[in-house]
Amino acid sequence: MGFVISAIVIGGGLLWILIRSLQGKDVDRRVVFTFIGITVCLAVLFQLKFGESATPIVKAAFDKIEQLPAGSKIVISYDFDPAMAPEVHPMANAFVRHALAKKHKIYFFSLWATGQSLLEVTVQDILKKEFPDARYGIDYCNMGYKAGNEGVLNVVITDIRKMYPGDVNGTPLDSLPMMADVKSLKDMDLLISIGGGKPGVKEWVLFAGDRGGIPTAGGAAAVSTPLLYPYYPRQLVGLLGGTKGAAEYESELIKRYPQFANIDTPALQMMGPQTMAHVVIVAFIIIGNVSYFRSRRKKVTNG
Amino acid sequence: MKRQIPLLIIVVVGWVLMFSVFIPPMESWGEEASLFFDIIAVFAFFLGGGNLLRVHFTKVSRKSANWGYSVVTLVGFLAMLYVGLFKIGNTGGIGAPLDATGSWFQLLFKYVMSPLQSTMYSLLAFFVASASYRAFRAKNTEATILLIAAFVILLGRTPLGTILTAWVPDSFSIAQIPNLAIWIMNSPNLAGQRAIMIGIALGVVSMSLRLLLGIERSYLGSDN
Amino acid sequence: MLKSQSGLAAAEDHAVRDAFLLTLAAFLTLSIYSFLYGDNPFYRFAEHLFVGISAAYWMCQGFWSTIVGNFIPRTLPSFAEYFQVPYKGFSWHYLIPVALGIILLMRLVPKLSWISRWPLAFIIGTTAGLNLPRYLQSDFIQQMNNTFISILPDWQGIGPFFSTLSLSAEGQLAMIATNLVIFVGVICGLIYFFFSKEHKGAFGVASRIGIWVLMVTFGASFGYTVMGRISLLVGRITFLFHDWLNIL
Numbered sequence: 001m002g003f004v005i006s007a008i009v010i011g012g013g014l015l016w017i018l019i020r021s022l023q024g025k026d027v028d029r030r031v032v033f034t035f036i037g038i039t040v041c042l043a044v045l046f047q048l049k050f051g052e053s054a055t056p057i058v059k060a061a062f063d064k065i066e067q068l069p070a071g072s073k074i075v076i077s078y079d080f081d082p083a084m085a086p087e088v089h090p091m092a093n094a095f096v097r098h099a100l101a102k103k104h105k106i107y108f109f110s111l112w113a114t115g116q117s118l119l120e121v122t123v124q125d126i127l128k129k130e131f132p133d134a135r136y137g138i139d140y141c142n143m144g145y146k147a148g149n150e151g152v153l154n155v156v157i158t159d160i161r162k163m164y165p166g167d168v169n170g171t172p173l174d175s176l177p178m179m180a181d182v183k184s185l186k187d188m189d190l191l192i193s194i195g196g197g198k199p200g201v202k203e204w205v206l207f208a209g210d211r212g213g214i215p216t217a218g219g220a221a222a223v224s225t226p227l228l229y230p231y232y233p234r235q236l237v238g239l240l241g242g243t244k245g246a247a248e249y250e251s252e253l254i255k256r257y258p259q260f261a262n263i264d265t266p267a268l269q270m271m272g273p274q275t276m277a278h279v280v281i282v283a284f285i286i287i288g289n290v291s292y293f294r295s296r297r298k299k300v301t302n303g
Numbered sequence: 304m305k306r307q308i309p310l311l312i313i314v315v316v317g318w319v320l321m322f323s324v325f326i327p328p329m330e331s332w333g334e335e336a337s338l339f340f341d342i343i344a345v346f347a348f349f350l351g352g353g354n355l356l357r358v359h360f361t362k363v364s365r366k367s368a369n370w371g372y373s374v375v376t377l378v379g380f381l382a383m384l385y386v387g388l389f390k391i392g393n394t395g396g397i398g399a400p401l402d403a404t405g406s407w408f409q410l411l412f413k414y415v416m417s418p419l420q421s422t423m424y425s426l427l428a429f430f431v432a433s434a435s436y437r438a439f440r441a442k443n444t445e446a447t448i449l450l451i452a453a454f455v456i457l458l459g460r461t462p463l464g465t466i467l468t469a470w471v472p473d474s475f476s477i478a479q480i481p482n483l484a485i486w487i488m489n490s491p492n493l494a495g496q497r498a499i500m501i502g503i504a505l506g507v508v509s510m511s512l513r514l515l516l517g518i519e520r521s522y523l524g525s526d527n
Numbered sequence: 528m529l530k531s532q533s534g535l536a537a538a539e540d541h542a543v544r545d546a547f548l549l550t551l552a553a554f555l556t557l558s559i560y561s562f563l564y565g566d567n568p569f570y571r572f573a574e575h576l577f578v579g580i581s582a583a584y585w586m587c588q589g590f591w592s593t594i595v596g597n598f599i600p601r602t603l604p605s606f607a608e609y610f611q612v613p614y615k616g617f618s619w620h621y622l623i624p625v626a627l628g629i630i631l632l633m634r635l636v637p638k639l640s641w642i643s644r645w646p647l648a649f650i651i652g653t654t655a656g657l658n659l660p661r662y663l664q665s666d667f668i669q670q671m672n673n674t675f676i677s678i679l680p681d682w683q684g685i686g687p688f689f690s691t692l693s694l695s696a697e698g699q700l701a702m703i704a705t706n707l708v709i710f711v712g713v714i715c716g717l718i719y720f721f722f723s724k725e726h727k728g729a730f731g732v733a734s735r736i737g738i739w740v741l742m743v744t745f746g747a748s749f750g751y752t753v754m755g756r757i758s759l760l761v762g763r764i765t766f767l768f769h770d771w772l773n774i775l
Contacts, residue, residue: 017436029433033563036432037764040757044764047775050462055485082417083424086762087755113588117402117412124404144400147348147593148341150657154320155334162334163341165600165613168400172613196755206661210669211324222755226748229488230497234673235665242751243758244460270761275461277428277757282457284436285450292440305641309648316649320656339624340653342598343646345589346628352586353635355578372575379579387587398611401591408587414548415555416584418766419577422559425759429563431752445742452746453753460754474693482696487747490705494712495744497670498737501713502720504666511659514651522651523644 002046006276010039014283021291032284039280040273048272052244052251061217061238062098062252064190070103072189073182077204078108078115078122079195084221085118090267091219091246092118092194093126094253100131101257105178106140107188111152111199116145116168130263137176144168149199153207157185186212190237196221201228205235219245247271310517317515355380383411452487459484553771556763598625624649674713678706712740 013035020027054062065074076095080088099106110116119142127134134140143164146152155163160182166172173179181187185208193204193216201218205228209216215237220228222242232239240249246267254260316336323333359373359380367373385391386407393399393406402409441447458464464480471479477486513519558573599606600614601621607614627646634643680702682688694700718730719737726734769775 027436029437030564032433032436033429036429036760040428040760040764041768044761044768044775052462055481057485057489082421083759084755085417085421086765087758113585113592114412116400116588116592117409120400120402120404120409121413142400144596145588145592146341146596147344147589148337149344150661151337151340151344151653154337154657158330159334163338163597165597165615169395170398170596170610170612206665207657210665211661222751222758223748226488226492226744226751227496227500229493230500230670230673232489232493235669242460242754243761244754266765270758270765271462273761273764274754274757275463277432277760278457278461278753279463281432281435281753281757282454284432285439285454288436288439289441289450305644309644312645312648313652313655316652317656317659320653321659324660335620336653336656338597338621339627340650341593342621342624343628343631343649345593346631346646347650348585348589349628350632350634352582353632355582357635359579369571372571375572375575376579379576380583381579383580383583384586387583388590396611397609401587410548411580412584414552416577416580418552418556418763419559419573420581421759422556422763423574423577425756425763426559426562428756428760431756435753445738448739448742449746449749452743453749454746456747456750457753460750474695476696477694477698477701479696486696486701486705487743490708491712491740491743492747494709495716495741497674497709497713498716498720498741499744500666501670501717504662504670507658507662508667511655511662514655515659522647 002042003048006039006042006046006048009042010276010280013038014280014287017284018287018290021287022294024291024295036277036280039276043273043276047269048276049269050271050275052247052268052271054248054252057232057239057241058245058248059238059252060233061192061219061240062249062256064215064217064237065095065098065102065104066256068102068104068189072102072104073107073178073187074099074104075107075109075185075188075191077111077191077193077195078119079111079193079200079204080118080197080221081112081114082118084196086266086270087221087242087246088194088196088219089118089121090243090265090270091240091249093122094246094249094267095192095194095219096122096126097130097260097263098249098253098257100127100134100139101259104189105138107178107182108140108142109156110143110145111149111193111203112195112197113145113147115195116142137171138178141176141178142168150203150207153185153199153203157208157212159184184212185214188214190214191216192218194219196224200224201236201239202231205231210235243267243270243274306520306523309523310520313514314517317511321515352380352384379415383408383416386411452491455480455487456484459487549771553767556767670713674710676706676709678710679703680706708740711736716740 017027017031017035068074076092076099078092096106108119110119123142127140144167146163152163161173164173167176185191191204191209191214193201195201201220204218205216208214216235217238218228218236219240220242225239225241225245228236228239240246247270250265250268254265319329319332320336323329323336355376359376362370362373363377387401390397390399390401391407392410393403393408395403402412439450441450458467459480464484468479476482510519555573555576558569561567562570595610595612598621599610600612601616601618604614604617627649631643631646633639681699688699691698692700715733715737717737718733719741724730
């Protein structure tokens with residue numbers, strides 16, 4: 001029902017814009033704004049949903065975590081801000097769920113100050129609610145944020161304790177059991193950076209993954225995803241790009257782990273409105289070009 | 304002193320960091336330099352805050368045009384600074400993380416800074432839509448290639464692409480829009496991005512070398 | 528009994544507070560969106576508030592994470608005890624970055640701003656020293672290495688190639704096309720960026736192919752940019768309907 005109503009409203013609106021464009025009349029930018037707003041609102045309200053399946057580049061990241069033996073050490077770095085959060089926070093949460101389900105140890109880092117604040121949301125909503133048995137210092141720990149971008153990585157690649165005298169709570173690292181056999185990032189089995197700016201996935205590849213020979217995976221905001229493809233598959237074992245990448249990871253997680261069947265899957269839910277908006281933008285491009293070629297032909301015909 | 308000392312600092316620090324990568328005994332020197340860098344970076348944040356205060360206080364004191372908005376900036380700045388530096392509402396006390404749940408700092412982040420920032424960036428969705436309608440024209444070969452690639456990605460990265468070309472047989476599956484989108488990303492996009500990446504890398508390397516050799520001095524400014 | 532009642536009252540207070548804060552967040556969201564109609568006082572209010580809050584946010588984070596987290600544990604034992612951070616022993620040389628940091632603040636004093644070049648030089652030197660080997664290794668040598676790949680991956684001979692000839696996405700023909708386009712695309716892309724020689728003849732043809740490859744790259748980037756921006760819009764609309772209005 002929701003789909004039909006959305007289709008009628010969106011189809012009708014596009015037809016109106018097409019007719020107006022073909023008549024050579026101007027369509028005010030506010031009309032375009034309103035139209036894209038209504039499209040997304042309808043798709044969100046009616047909760048339009050589509051199925052997803054993982055593409056090879058996402059599956060490669062998933063399989064890497066899957067293949068590591070239980071108890072492996074995984075770094076998950078929150079390198080993003082609220083502006084990218086709708087895209088990348090779901091992938092961060094999916095990585096956390098997957099790693100904990102596989103009984104890996106998670107070492108949280110943040111190269112962005114905002115990442116530390118957003119990590120607190122993951123700790124409260126995912127770790128404490130869905131994994132009440134996960135113990136701080138044994139199953140996961142939070143190093144917190146440090147200023148200095150790649151300068152931070154340049155230290156932790158050889159000595160974590162030098163950069164982090166204590167964790168985010170000020171607890172000395174030596175009193176955390178999961179830090180007992182960890183000196184530097186070189187002792188980690190997998191690095192995962194989730195971000196979309198600088199520092200982000202690129203800096204983790206350059207200053208940690210490549211330098212230390214440590215497998216690195218990434219989750220990136222859509223805007224910076226194409227820039228990271230040259231690193232795949234030799235320097236990045238897998239890459240999640242934007243909401244679509246997060247949705248693919250969520251679908252793979254649900255498929256392989258039945259206990260996650262009823263979890264909140266924000267990325268999968270976002271793909272409905274995302275699809276509708278893409279349809280509208282594709283239609284805009286077509287309408288714009290049709291009216292352009294029509295006006296050009298008219299000009300040629302009129303001499 | 305105005306030019307020689309900065310030059311000396313750049314050359315010493317830069318080469319120490321360079322050598323620390325290749326000479327293991329110098330590793331700790333590189334770590335120290337990076338730690339120094341991190342501490343100075345924080346003072347850059349302070350500088351930003353100080354500059355903001357100066358600019359907006361001046362506007363308010365001179366009652367410049369729209370000075371009322373400067374008051375908003377100052378109130379927001381001082382309020383956040385107060386709750387952050389004194390960890391107001393943080394039940395864990397002075398040792399707890401700054402953004403512990405329930406602290407005023409986290410509340411201001413979650414309910415003020417976060418919506419403001421994410422909404423600000425989401426405005427671009429409207430402008431991108433408008434640009435697609437008004438400016439995205441197949442005017443020549445290059446623009447047409449760009450448009451087709453964008454078209455395939457836009458359709459291929461949604462379930463719609465799958466639905467539209469589900470009828471294409473598996474032996475010809477490269478023509479299915481999602482597979483075509485994957486191929487574009489893994490092949491021509493990768494090639495183009497790599498060419499750009501190599502170009503940038505060469506630029507970074509040559510500029511870094513010029514700095515470390517003391518050839519590049521434009522950052523010192525023109526005044527002596 | 529009393530305890531549980533006070534607990535309930537506290538929970539109620541928190542619910543009221545959270546409802547107020549959610550409404551504030553929604554108001555700020557709508558204030559920013561009002562810019563779509565045109566510049567107006569609501570947008571300007573929200574914009575100026577954002578500037579102030581975010582500047583202070585980074586300052587606080589920097590102070591607690593790095594000054595308290597890294598400087599104090601190496602210099603000030605009594606402060607380390609007060610801030611509950613582990614003391615690592617006195618290291619005098621950590622006073623250098625703080626001195627440089629204070630000198631950086633001299634930028635705010637016009638007469639002394641020249642001295643801020645010292646810490647700036649430290650920042651520039653560190654960046655150059657860090658970037659040079661890493662960009663050379665990862666973004667140049669490694670990228671060239673990744674480009675010179677087999678054009679005929681998993682080659683089993685002409686017979687098997689023709690007997691299994693198909694245009695399936697995972698097929699050998701698609702893989703050959705992928706690797707060939709990567710190799711030719713990178714070389715031609717680099718030729719396009721080479722401006723020391725006139726783009727004529729074979730060089731001009733390669734440069735033209737380079738432009739086409741770059742156009743596909745920009746098209747893909749445009750597609751992904753649209754995706755990203757739409758996601759942010761969906762995120763905000765979901766916030767308004769789900770978190771604020773609670774109608775989903």
